[in-house]
Amino acid sequence: MDYMPDKKKRKKNIHMSEEITLVFVDLVFRHEAIWNRKHKDYKDINRRNDDWCSIADQVGLPVNVLKDKWASLQSTYRKCRSTYNKSLVTGSGADEVDNPTWFAYSAMRFLDGTTDCGKTLNTVSKYIHLVRVGCTLISSQ
Secondary structure, three states: OOOOOOOOOOOOOOOOOHHHHHHHHHHHHHOHHHHOOOOOOOOOHHHHHHHHHHHHHHHOOOHHHHHHHHHHHHHHHHHHHHHHHHOOOOOOOHHHOOOOOOOOOHHHHHHHHHHOOOOOOOOOOOOOEEEEEOOEEEEEO
Protein backbone atom coordinates (compact mmCIF):
# COMPACT_ATOMS: atom_id res chain seq x y z
CA MET A 1 0.00 0.00 0.00
CA ASP A 2 1.38 3.42 -0.94
CA TYR A 3 1.76 6.08 1.71
CA MET A 4 -0.56 9.01 1.16
CA PRO A 5 0.23 12.12 3.24
CA ASP A 6 -2.74 13.77 4.90
CA LYS A 7 -4.11 16.61 2.85
CA LYS A 8 -4.51 19.91 4.61
CA LYS A 9 -7.97 19.96 6.11
CA ARG A 10 -10.17 22.79 4.97
CA LYS A 11 -12.71 24.29 7.26
CA LYS A 12 -16.28 23.62 6.33
CA ASN A 13 -18.07 26.40 4.57
CA ILE A 14 -20.52 27.78 7.09
CA HIS A 15 -23.57 28.58 5.02
CA MET A 16 -25.88 31.31 6.23
CA SER A 17 -28.44 33.18 4.21
CA GLU A 18 -27.55 36.76 3.41
CA GLU A 19 -30.27 37.96 5.78
CA ILE A 20 -28.98 35.87 8.72
CA THR A 21 -25.39 36.87 7.91
CA LEU A 22 -26.32 40.56 8.10
CA VAL A 23 -28.10 39.97 11.42
CA PHE A 24 -24.99 38.15 12.67
CA VAL A 25 -22.72 41.02 11.56
CA ASP A 26 -24.98 43.49 13.38
CA LEU A 27 -24.83 41.40 16.55
CA VAL A 28 -21.04 41.32 16.40
CA PHE A 29 -21.02 45.09 15.84
CA ARG A 30 -23.07 45.53 19.03
CA HIS A 31 -20.50 43.49 21.00
CA GLU A 32 -17.53 45.77 20.45
CA ALA A 33 -15.19 43.83 22.74
CA ILE A 34 -15.13 41.06 20.12
CA TRP A 35 -13.76 43.12 17.24
CA ASN A 36 -12.33 46.40 18.56
CA ARG A 37 -8.79 46.00 19.86
CA LYS A 38 -9.03 49.43 21.48
CA HIS A 39 -12.07 48.48 23.57
CA LYS A 40 -11.35 48.29 27.30
CA ASP A 41 -12.64 44.69 27.48
CA TYR A 42 -10.96 43.37 24.33
CA LYS A 43 -8.34 41.46 26.35
CA ASP A 44 -10.91 40.14 28.81
CA ILE A 45 -11.37 36.55 27.62
CA ASN A 46 -14.38 35.95 29.89
CA ARG A 47 -16.17 39.03 28.57
CA ARG A 48 -15.49 38.04 24.99
CA ASN A 49 -16.68 34.48 25.63
CA ASP A 50 -19.86 35.85 27.23
CA ASP A 51 -20.41 38.05 24.18
CA TRP A 52 -19.96 35.08 21.82
CA CYS A 53 -22.38 33.01 23.93
CA SER A 54 -24.94 35.82 23.78
CA ILE A 55 -24.66 35.98 19.99
CA ALA A 56 -24.85 32.16 19.74
CA ASP A 57 -28.08 32.17 21.76
CA GLN A 58 -29.60 34.78 19.46
CA VAL A 59 -28.49 33.17 16.20
CA GLY A 60 -29.03 29.57 17.32
CA LEU A 61 -25.62 28.25 16.27
CA PRO A 62 -22.64 27.03 18.33
CA VAL A 63 -19.93 29.53 19.28
CA ASN A 64 -17.17 27.68 17.39
CA VAL A 65 -19.23 27.82 14.17
CA LEU A 66 -19.87 31.54 14.64
CA LYS A 67 -16.19 32.27 15.31
CA ASP A 68 -15.25 30.44 12.09
CA LYS A 69 -17.92 32.35 10.19
CA TRP A 70 -16.68 35.66 11.63
CA ALA A 71 -13.10 34.86 10.58
CA SER A 72 -14.34 34.05 7.08
CA LEU A 73 -16.38 37.26 6.85
CA GLN A 74 -13.43 39.36 8.03
CA SER A 75 -11.19 37.74 5.43
CA THR A 76 -13.66 38.43 2.64
CA TYR A 77 -14.10 42.01 3.83
CA ARG A 78 -10.34 42.64 3.90
CA LYS A 79 -10.00 41.22 0.39
CA CYS A 80 -12.82 43.41 -0.97
CA ARG A 81 -11.45 46.48 0.77
CA SER A 82 -7.96 45.84 -0.57
CA THR A 83 -9.27 45.48 -4.13
CA TYR A 84 -11.23 48.71 -3.75
CA ASN A 85 -8.26 50.63 -2.30
CA LYS A 86 -5.97 49.41 -5.08
CA SER A 87 -8.44 50.71 -7.66
CA LEU A 88 -8.21 54.22 -6.18
CA VAL A 89 -4.79 54.92 -7.67
CA THR A 90 -4.06 58.48 -8.72
CA GLY A 91 -5.31 59.23 -12.19
CA SER A 92 -8.12 56.67 -12.12
CA GLY A 93 -11.42 57.88 -13.47
CA ALA A 94 -14.65 57.22 -11.60
CA ASP A 95 -15.51 54.44 -14.05
CA GLU A 96 -12.21 52.68 -13.24
CA VAL A 97 -12.86 52.42 -9.49
CA ASP A 98 -13.71 48.85 -8.48
CA ASN A 99 -16.70 49.43 -6.17
CA PRO A 100 -17.36 46.45 -3.91
CA THR A 101 -20.44 44.42 -4.78
CA TRP A 102 -20.26 41.91 -1.91
CA PHE A 103 -23.56 42.03 -0.01
CA ALA A 104 -22.00 42.46 3.46
CA TYR A 105 -19.39 45.06 2.55
CA SER A 106 -21.24 48.15 3.76
CA ALA A 107 -22.48 46.37 6.90
CA MET A 108 -18.88 45.61 7.86
CA ARG A 109 -17.49 49.11 7.28
CA PHE A 110 -17.27 49.49 11.06
CA LEU A 111 -14.08 47.43 10.78
CA ASP A 112 -12.32 50.14 8.75
CA GLY A 113 -10.66 51.63 11.81
CA THR A 114 -9.45 48.23 12.99
CA THR A 115 -7.95 47.06 9.71
CA ASP A 116 -5.74 50.10 9.22
CA CYS A 117 -2.09 49.79 10.06
CA GLY A 118 -0.98 51.39 13.28
CA LYS A 119 1.51 54.21 13.54
CA THR A 120 5.00 53.37 12.36
CA LEU A 121 8.30 54.86 13.32
CA ASN A 122 10.88 55.56 10.65
CA THR A 123 14.21 54.68 12.19
CA VAL A 124 16.17 55.52 9.08
CA SER A 125 17.03 59.17 8.64
CA LYS A 126 16.02 60.66 5.29
CA TYR A 127 19.07 62.91 5.20
CA ILE A 128 22.00 60.73 6.15
CA HIS A 129 22.99 57.82 3.98
CA LEU A 130 25.72 55.57 5.17
CA VAL A 131 28.12 54.50 2.48
CA ARG A 132 30.47 51.57 2.98
CA VAL A 133 34.02 52.50 2.02
CA GLY A 134 36.40 49.68 2.74
CA CYS A 135 35.73 48.68 6.33
CA THR A 136 34.57 52.04 7.61
CA LEU A 137 31.24 53.80 7.35
CA ILE A 138 31.15 57.46 6.48
CA SER A 139 28.09 59.64 6.24
CA SER A 140 27.27 61.57 3.10
CA GLN A 141 24.53 64.06 2.43
